[in-house]
Amino acid sequence: MSAHSTTVIDDELTSEFGVIKAESPAEKAWQRFRRHPLALTGLILITIILVLTIAAPLIDRYPPSQLALADKFQKPSASHWFGTDRVGRDIWSRTLHGGRVSIVVGVSAALVSTIIGVIFGALAGYYGGWVDGLIMRFTDIVMTFPRVVIILTVATFLGQNILNLILLISLFGWMSTARLVRGQVLSIREEQFVQAVRSLGAGDMTIIFRHIMPNVIAPLLAAVTFAVNEAILLEAGLSFLGIGVPLPTPSWGNMLETARSLDVLQFGVWMWMPPALFILITVLSINFIGDGLRDALDPRHIA
């Protein structure tokens, strides 16, 4: 190098104040999340529910679909903690196993719909122009569909099983994710570092997946938790209507269905209360976690 002094900035200078460990963005987010009491409560509750449902085969006391007509319609007791239903199946066991089904349906549907939403949203936001117009108008149209009615109709054609249920819920649940991702991509696309990468000669896929998406993760993560909720509730609703998870497989939704008969609603509270409570706790917890995540990951919320 020539006469000009291009100063070498020495590491010693910065370490003079001792080793300052820089927190990664994820660590900072966790710090903020931890200080959110509701979110933490939600995390603990959902962990308990997950452990219970995952361990269901170990802690159930009867097979979930085992009929025992002699023991039907029994109140909670030492042998049947949550009582039995009208055909003598153990409610405790069915609640745990039903949770597995409900949560699997909820999580998978949320994941599939998120993937669809991310792809559509990223394409629309990144390419803009007619691609954007086409995708977003299509999104608007799908949004106008009365979801339950369509799923009801299609499910009758396709047949009633868990896989179809997941597919149907996700096919009609990706729109808000697509909109969210589109908006984010639209703004990040114009950031200078994205332009810089383009001027380096990077291709579209490198730009989208290596540079834009990591910056969309934060709001997306919060959106996914809400999508899980929505899917769990939709599954419960559909199963309650009798077009969700087919019997005898238990799910929280189809366990609630028994409450459609008046005498069960009035005189068999133990039969519908456990799944109802589990749905309530799960959905609330996930909501709290989502709120906490949104606050923790949003840089504007740093107080």
Add this chain to the structure above:
Amino acid sequence: MSTQTNGSQGSGALVEVKGLKMHFPISKGVIFQRQVGAIKAVDGVTFSLYPGETLGLVGESGCGKSTTGRAILQLYRPTDGSVVFEGKELTEIKGEELRKMRRSMQMIFQDPYASLNPRMTVGSIVSEPLEVHGIGGSRKERQKRVQELLKTVGLNPYFVNRYPHEFSGGQRQRIGVARALAVNPSFIVCDEPISALDVSIQAQIINLLEDLQEELNLTYLFIAHDLSVVRHISDRIAVMYLGKIAELAERDELYANPMHPYTQALLSAVPIPDPVIENERKRIILEGDVPSPANPPQGCNFCTRCPRVMDVCREKEPEFKDHGNGHYVACWLYEEGHEG
């Protein structure tokens, strides 16, 4: 620094820009969008860059300097005109071919905070161009190259695992320079590389850019609004106003003999660090505002503010031409039969 000054459109040019236009459409309508007008950010710009030289591009905010730089690099696809770089017409190539050309033409950005991805380490930022173009060999060799680059721009090579937010503005701009140098380009567009920096740091970056030019025989298009900086670094200077080049000349010639009234006004605004002369200095104060680039005035685009405006200026656009020794001016004052 080389002193190639011939202004002819010779074949020796590295970059030849002819009649470059960049119009951004203004559209209306929700579903059926129709164009109702255009922002004429760059409206017919012609100049050449010779190997090893620095062309300074000055002008006030919004006159289209940065857009010109980006349109040359095809970050915006020009509406019209031609850009020939290393013998290739850039406006006609696209996709993979254009991507490969980007190896030889790079850009240094204005804002050293916004131009580095906050989620990537310095090492991966600087090695990205190598990865993108599939050069630099193995991971280990690339790592070595990155460390060399950091050393070249005056940074500690052990900084590779740090994040951009751990650096100062000047250090970040050095990272930006290292990234641009990674693929051994021949042409670099410096888009106001120092205007976001502290004055004491500005000189460091300018010196770094000059050293690198000498060492690596780089050609710069140096975009700035600071006249003294441009004077310091440029071989030739182009003055832009409202999407057009008003005047282009060799540096000393431009400062000694500014021809265009706009250039004269600009230069009169530069303070002189000598109180005696400074007191004598007469400023030419321009009146009015810059017209909207969506609706530029008819005739010469400076006619609304020019202190020496004539009738012809409001009717016909002056031609941008050589008035001797590569001193280009677009002004009716110097056209025969129109002298004021």
